[in-house]
Amino acid sequence: MDKTYIRAEILRALGQPTRLKIIDFLRDGERCVCEIFPAISEEQSNTSRHLSLMVSSGILSRRKEGVKIFYAVKRPEILTIVDLATTIMAQEITGRHEMLLAA
Amino acid sequence: MDKTYIRAEILRALGQPTRLKIIDFLRDGERCVCEIFPAISEEQSNTSRHLSLMVSSGILSRRKEGVKIFYAVKRPEILTIVDLATTIMAQEITGRHEMLLAA
């Protein structure tokens, strides 16, 4: 129940390439596993594990409909965080580029 | 140079309890290692490793002054991300609480 630990868990859940690919794919709305894993070119079982991890970290929501399970980004703040990471990445790349030019 | 991988690296650097404690301590401005490690109750060597990791991930900046090395949060977006994670955590806790009440 440590708050630092819970915050870290949320951010750690976002900090993995396969999971980021899933989140990017879910930007347009909910999708079932059968749509997600071919879209990100990962195995079904691996995709399923990452989806479960993100549900238990509070990143994704899960909805069952017949045989299919639909996943969606649970809160808009998630996408804001990912977008801010993109901003930081862009600034880093610019910065490193300028360092190279100056050298 | 994969962009998904770089974004993941930034978020992963934020998603660890000891590193979150460091970032929280650096909210008020730059601090040297000798101030940081007692404040977060971690070993000097462990703290130094986490600081180096965050510098190479683009999270912190490093400034040398005599014997001391001062670290600071490199970009305001970093703190925004951490604050959003706190918001998500609060919503998660509220949600789980309501589920308990409803059960």
Next chain:
DNA sequence: TTGTTATATGATTGATTAGTCATATAACAA
């Protein structure tokens, strides 16, 4: 019922990680 599709999970492997202890380096003071 049997077959098919969608998803989850046990068992395993190799890689990465956080943390510790001891030591190295570097800057400055006396």
Next chain:
DNA sequence: TTGTTATATGACTAATCAATCATATAACAA
């Protein structure tokens, strides 16, 4: 010079992680 303080790093360990393969479960169709 010697001593002291601040920081970084090599070597190591135990724990966690991502990915894979095979298999289990669950829902529905024929």
